[in-house]
Amino acid sequence: MLTLSGGLGNQLFQLSAGLYIEKKLDRKVFYNTSNLRKTTISQVGNYTRKFEIEELIPNDQRFHTKIPIRLDLPRRIVSRVINPDITLIESGPQDNVLSKIKDNTISVRGYYQNSQIVEYVWPELLSRFSQSRNFGDLVNSKRVDRIAIHLRFGDYSEDPKTRATHGLTGPTFFAKSIKQFVNEEGASSNLLVITDDIRQAKKFTESFKTNLTFEYLSSENPLADLRAISRSSHVITSNSTFSWWGAWLAHKSHYAKVIYPRPWFADESDPDLPIYVPEWIPNNRGYFIN
Numbered sequence: 001m002l003t004l005s006g007g008l009g010n011q012l013f014q015l016s017a018g019l020y021i022e023k024k025l026d027r028k029v030f031y032n033t034s035n036l037r038k039t040t041i042s043q044v045g046n047y048t049r050k051f052e053i054e055e056l057i058p059n060d061q062r063f064h065t066k067i068p069i070r071l072d073l074p075r076r077i078v079s080r081v082i083n084p085d086i087t088l089i090e091s092g093p094q095d096n097v098l099s100k101i102k103d104n105t106i107s108v109r110g111y112y113q114n115s116q117i118v119e120y121v122w123p124e125l126l127s128r129f130s131q132s133r134n135f136g137d138l139v140n141s142k143r144v145d146r147i148a149i150h151l152r153f154g155d156y157s158e159d160p161k162t163r164a165t166h167g168l169t170g171p172t173f174f175a176k177s178i179k180q181f182v183n184e185e186g187a188s189s190n191l192l193v194i195t196d197d198i199r200q201a202k203k204f205t206e207s208f209k210t211n212l213t214f215e216y217l218s219s220e221n222p223l224a225d226l227r228a229i230s231r232s233s234h235v236i237t238s239n240s241t242f243s244w245w246g247a248w249l250a251h252k253s254h255y256a257k258v259i260y261p262r263p264w265f266a267d268e269s270d271p272d273l274p275i276y277v278p279e280w281i282p283n284n285r286g287y288f289i290n
Helices: 009-024 068-080 115-130 158-163 170-185 198-208 224-231 240-253
Strands: 041-045 047-051 086-090 106-109 145-150 191-195 214-217 232-236 259-261 281-285
Touching: 009 115, 009 224, 009 240, 047 224, 115 240, 145 198, 145 224, 145 240, 170 198, 170 232, 170 259, 170 281, 191 198, 191 224, 198 214, 224 232, 224 240, 232 240, 240 259
Parallel strands: 086 106, 145 191, 145 232, 191 214, 232 259, 259 281
Antiparallel strands: 041 047
16 A cells, blocks of 8 residues: 655656555555545645546555554554554655565555656556646647746745745856856747745746746646646756656657756755666755745
8 A cells, every 4th residue: 555645746657656565566556545535725834635647546456444544543543563564654755765665565655756656657647648638748748949947835834834844945056047048958948837826926026037928827727837747848946856756758759858856855055866766967956045
């Protein structure tokens, strides 16, 4: 059983992990959707997510329990003490927890933000996307000659715990990356900002100190925003898994060039994380404090 949690980007990484287990270990995976709901709770400190990838997982592989985690916790603790391999929990972004799965492992929990895992299962993932009504456009779209810039605010900006872990990527990163694409890579000066908060995004882009003009897009449907990124010839990501997937799809479908921020997390030691894609261009992210 593999537990789904987080937003669309994390759910896609978790689906990739499930496909990896099936392909690499020849074991059928069931996806626990108990952390996800039909509606989203977005109060500060409680960012409950919707089940975004329903079309990509067969009905007979979905599992949902109505038992609250707090009531099931004693059983989980006892099970792990008796048999520590029965439930595996990812300890951090560099923990390759999937390599620790044993024959008696029945449950894994984590985010699995690993580009090699996604690459390994990409043929199957691409097939599922292509056969999906809502996800099909992400891999079958016409390329648009533009620079897509993703600006992530939301819990990155408002929630102290999330901000301490991820932080907001600074404006110098985006200004430098735009200049690099336009001046050095010969990219179009057609700039589209995809964001979850247009008001903050407009204020943020004013600090780029450029004469270029920005267009802005923010949709209530995350797939519409992801589609806009995936169609672009050049992508500048924020330190967000949603950004990452938009860039990945653009890179795979249209050979898009991608610039991403390092360090990915608010960790100035900048470890070499598995989420980094070797073909993408890193720029120092800086830090933004408002």
